[in-house]
Amino acid sequence: MIKTLAHLLIATLLLTQTATPAERQREPLLVFAAASLTDVLQQAGPLYTKQSNVPVKFSFAASSALAKQIESGAQADAFLSADQDWMNYLQERKLIKAETRSDLLGNRLALIAPKDSRVRLKLQKGAPLLAVLGRNGRLSTGDPDSVPVGKYAKAALGNLDLWSAIEPRLVRADNVRVALMYVARGEAPLGIVYATDAAVEPQVQIVDLFPESSHAPITYPVAATTSASPETNSFLKFLRSDAARAIFTKAGFTILSSGAAAN
Secondary structure (H helix, E strand, O other): OHHHHHHHHHHHHHHHHHOOOOOOOOOOEEEEEEHHHHHHHHHHHHHHHHHHOOOEEEEEEOHHHHHHHHHOOOOOOEEEOOOHHHHHHHHHOOOEOHHHOEEEEEEOEEEEEEOOOOOOOOOOOOOOHHHHHOOOOOEEEEOOOOOHHHHHHHHHHHHOOOHHHHHHHEEEEOOHHHHHHHHHOOOOOEEEEEHHHHHHOOOEEEEEEOOHHHOOOEEEEEEEEOOOOOOHHHHHHHOOOHHHHHHHHHHOOEEOOOOOOOO
């Protein structure tokens, strides 16, 4: 009986050692990504796994929070930021592989309101945004001190001569999806989010898009971290594939060229 069990154990070990890479259980890639990429990456991840047999796990939050986590030692394999500043932050600290960095996607900045709102407003210099908010209404967006969407919003409102009036009325959300939630629930009559976020939330409507000239281009750089596993490069390549691009395009993102970002 003992010999039989020993033989079975040896046979099991031999099968494990001779299994092909595709048959072995692989460690998942851990990808840190801006909250606005939640829906598209949750669709793209399983496609990559199906092709490569490499599982992918995502951590979604504000780019600022994710960059700080990587700086603190979080073992992410890749980082997708909603702006250049936080990718620059990690590159300056030598926490990403600069040669893998490129701009992946573009987006638009949108003013939103609850679905049943009757607000009509054209975003231009001197627009009566404060009057639309009313006496006690507030505008929800990401915290302009750190969250990319909030930084874009501050720049856009400033260039339209609206920032000084609106700043005291801000609801400073931790990330763009929280800002979106406040408007969807009717807790804020207006919000500033990305157009792609507004598109996935049926309880909001886009009032208007901000002029692209009112803020820096909204770009999503991607890069492997210095602690990335070898499979990370294949994942970055997959993000440029036709299958991934179809998901991004359908969601409303702009596909950017594959060239490395200028620093």
